Amino acid sequence: MITIINYGLGNINAFVNIYKKADIPVKVASSAYDLKTTTKIILPGVGAFDHAMGKLDESGMKEKLNELVLDKKVPVLGICVGMQILAESSEEGIRPGLGWIPGIVRKFDESKITQRTRLPHMGWNDVEPIGNQPIFGGMEENPLFYFLHSYYFDCINQKDTIATANYAGANFTCAIRAGNIYGVQFHPEKSHSAGIQLLNNFATII
Secondary structure (H helix, E strand, C coil): CEEEECCCCCCHHHHHHHHHHCCCCEEEECCHHHHCCCCEEEECCCCCHHHHHHHHHHHCCHHHHHHHHHHCCCCEEEECHHHHCCCCEECCCCCCCCCCCCEEEEECCHHHCCCCCCCCEEEEEECEECCCCHHHCCCCCCCEEEEEECEEEEECCHHHEEEEEEECCEEEEEEEEECCEEEECCEHHHCHHHHHHHHHHHHHCC
């Protein structure tokens, strides 16, 4: 059962609708009790890092999520800010992140952005997977995904980077993986066929 974490952030219904159309069992969790039957987790998020961590703390689900992901190795997919809070910390705030994947969330250096539109990085962008990544299976080369962000995940272990994108001439990590833990900076729920394929791929990952 795929479980969408509802802690007050992210377009929960968009994920639910995609999975229902694909006839993939899905439910929404708003408490630790709701997590009892989950076999895969999607952790969405929008907005600021500290706000997201605060909302997750208030939800009462963080301890149970740590148990499921770290101890029981349940696959999890963090999306946008839901990916960023997988890190240890962020330049955006002062709260610690979940620390599930070693890394720091950093702001793009605006002084190096020469185009008129600076931040946020908003719109469609090619994504370049590194190696054979099952979560990007069945897609065309360098698929397009929709982005909306000003910060990116700087992995401490470069092997945890599984895809990059380029903004204003600089490559940055846009997808990560460490074992059962996945994260994507873009919004698959807004990315049409490529996004639907990625979410379906996550549903089949063992």
